Amino acid sequence: MTGSSALPRAVISRSALTAAAAAAVAAGGTIADLRRDAWGHGILSVAHVALAAGAEAVLVDSSDEVDALGDEGITATADAEADIDSRILYGLPDADGQLSTAPVLRLVGRVLSTKRLLAGEAVSYGYTHRATTDTTVALVSGGYAQGIVRALGNQVHVAVDGEQRPIVGRVAMDVCVVDLGGRDVPVGAEVTYFGGSGSAAPALARWAAVTGFTVAELVTVTGLHAEREWEA
Numbered sequence: 230m231t232g233s234s235a236l237p238r239a240v241i242s243r244s245a246l247t248a249a250a251a252a253a254v255a256a257g258g259t260i261a262d263l264r265r266d267a268w269g270h271g272i273l274s275v276a277h278v279a280l281a282a283g284a285e286a287v288l289v290d291s292s293d294e295v296d297a298l299g300d301e302g303i304t305a306t307a308d309a310e311a312d313i314d315s316r317i318l319y320g321l322p323d324a325d326g327q328l329s330t331a332p333v334l335r336l337v338g339r340v341l342s343t344k345r346l347l348a349g350e351a352v353s354y355g356y357t358h359r360a361t362t363d364t365t366v367a368l369v370s371g372g373y374a375q376g377i378v379r380a381l382g383n384q385v386h387v388a389v390d391g392e393q394r395p396i397v398g399r400v401a402m403d404v405c406v407v408d409l410g411g412r413d414v415p416v417g418a419e420v421t422y423f424g425g426s427g428s429a430a431p432a433l434a435r436w437a438a439v440t441g442f443t444v445a446e447l448v449t450v451t452g453l454h455a456e457r458e459w460e461a
Contacts, residue, residue, distance in 0.1 A: 235404065237377070238457075239336055239452045241333060241459050242333055260284065261279040262313070263287040263305075264290050265449045265453065269448055269450070279318070320334075326435070328430060328431055331430070338371035341369065345364075353399045367414060367418075371404065371422065372401045378400070388421040394410060423436065
């Protein structure tokens with residue numbers, strides 16, 4: 230399946246961002262790091278919230294962005310150092326999966342199709358996973374082209390209707406396979422990779438441990454390659 234309907238969604242919580250920005254500024258510092266489109270969260274919206282919370286300026290990638298934000302009345306710099314804690318600002322977990330603030334970005338895919346898988350049958354290319362019992366698997370939007378790194382296959386879980394279920398087999402370019410454990414999940418159902426308020430909230434810590442990338446790198450890449458939307 231191709232096209233925007235196959236892309237995962239980066240859902241940004243306005244309330245989580247507002248609370249996290251207030252906590253980050255209260256913890257100390259005056260300049261917020263908004264490079265790489267605010268770590269994939271959306272530079273203009275995050276800039277407004279950060280300054281409303283008391284930040285004095287934002288750090289961006291280029292002089293063009295400095296000028297563009299200046300037109301919006303936002304003080305920006307491309308050559309200073311950010312001193313506001315970005316982990317607090319974006320609600321990201323530490324290495325132990327601990328969160329100081331609620332995640333601002335929730336990455337979600339959707340179930341594109343489901344199929345029965347009999348014991349001994351394999352999924353995805355290379356057949357790195359074979360079912361040990363009869364089960365049901367789902368093809369879910371989101372793959373390595375959107376930052377869901379191939380190393381995550383057979384290594385991490387996602388949240389499906391509040392329950393942790395494993396990604397099985399190799400992650401493909403735009404999709405991955407999730408073992409539903411025999412559950413009946415409808416096409417179109419939401420699958421949470423990380424973030425939000427449920428069991429997947431600190432999942433980026435596990436992603437970082439598995440892939441060798443930092444939490445910052447992972448959230449930025451996925452945020453930049455998903456369809457971004459906002460929620461209250």
